[in-house]
Amino acid sequence: MIEAFGEVRTVPATDKAKTYMKQLVTKNLFKEQADVWRLGASLGISTGKVFEEEKRETFQNINSLDPDGIFAAIMIGLYPEKEPEERFKLLVNYAEWGIREIFRQSEIGTLDFSKLGLAKNNNTY
Numbered sequence: 001m002i003e004a005f006g007e008v009r010t011v012p013a014t015d016k017a018k019t020y021m022k023q024l025v026t027k028n029l030f031k032e033q034a035d036v037w038r039l040g041a042s043l044g045i046s047t048g049k050v051f052e053e054e055k056r057e058t059f060q061n062i063n064s065l066d067p068d069g070i071f072a073a074i075m076i077g078l079y080p081e082k083e084p085e086e087r088f089k090l091l092v093n094y095a096e097w098g099i100r101e102i103f104r105q106s107e108i109g110t111l112d113f114s115k116l117g118l119a120k121n122n123n124t125y
Helices: 015-026 032-046 068-078 082-109
Strands: 010-013 056-063
Touching: 010 015, 010 068, 010 082, 015 032, 015 082, 032 056, 032 068, 032 082, 068 082
Parallel strands: none
Antiparallel strands: 010 056
């Protein structure tokens, strides 16, 4: 299912997202940064919210973040008409928003995994 994203093999992230993921792992809220990324992408997709920024650097390999092709299948299902690279960029933008939202909620003390992604619990940047 990797063809869903064309020739893309590595997933980029902003420096801020990388910092947030590291801090969430350090707080023992997540086992590893890839878990933060996956939940962030899921949260962004479920809410339809994105954070767009062009300056990003390599984070991890797409096969490490989506070994079962779940995100690939979701993105193809949601955006069958988009080019693979567009789909991928949108997924990264979803993840960026979600990571920031998870971190924001952890900082203000409102992070509740049982309610994460529910309509009244989401904010906009």
